[in-house]
Amino acid sequence: MRFSSSVEINAPVKKVWALVDRLEEWPQWMGSIKKIERVSEGPLTVGSQLSVTAKVSRLTVNLLMTITEFVPECSVVMQGRALGTNLTRFYFLEPVNGKTKVTIGGEVSGLLAWLARRGGQAVSDEIAQAAKKRIESLDK
Numbered sequence: 001m002r003f004s005s006s007v008e009i010n011a012p013v014k015k016v017w018a019l020v021d022r023l024e025e026w027p028q029w030m031g032s033i034k035k036i037e038r039v040s041e042g043p044l045t046v047g048s049q050l051s052v053t054a055k056v057s058r059l060t061v062n063l064l065m066t067i068t069e070f071v072p073e074c075s076v077v078m079q080g081r082a083l084g085t086n087l088t089r090f091y092f093l094e095p096v097n098g099k100t101k102v103t104i105g106g107e108v109s110g111l112l113a114w115l116a117r118r119g120g121q122a123v124s125d126e127i128a129q130a131a132k133k134r135i136e137s138l139d140k
Contacts, residue, residue: 003121004105007128011135016100017073056119084111
């Protein structure tokens with residue numbers, strides 16, 4: 001089951017990518033993300049691991065996510081597992097006329113995939129809108 005959310009941010013890709021590279025700061029401006037920590041040392045790359053604590057509906061979910069695809073200023077794909085469900089999350093950035101189209105989403109499978117899809121869609125929508133607000137407000 002796949003889900004995604006897209007938004008156009010009035011900023012160049014480089015500026016939007018800087019937000020992706022500072023994942024540990026996301027809980028400061030994202031209500032559902034409670035904590036993100038880099039488990040692996042060094043810069044983000046394929047094989048890097050992140051510990052993510054998120055509040056989805058009434059559940060608090062802890063995930064260990066491993067980056068499986070990493071193209072600077074273009075895309076990040078990561079995979080993890082929680083509550084008997086496999087989760088893939090993706091973040092794609094595309095330049096469009098001086099702005100950046102951001103697509104955030106994922107794919108879920110397993111025992112509670114229907115529930116994880118609904119929660120994943122809500123979190124994707126929230127990340128997209130919060131990122132837009134965060135980046136565009138920094139320019140004011």
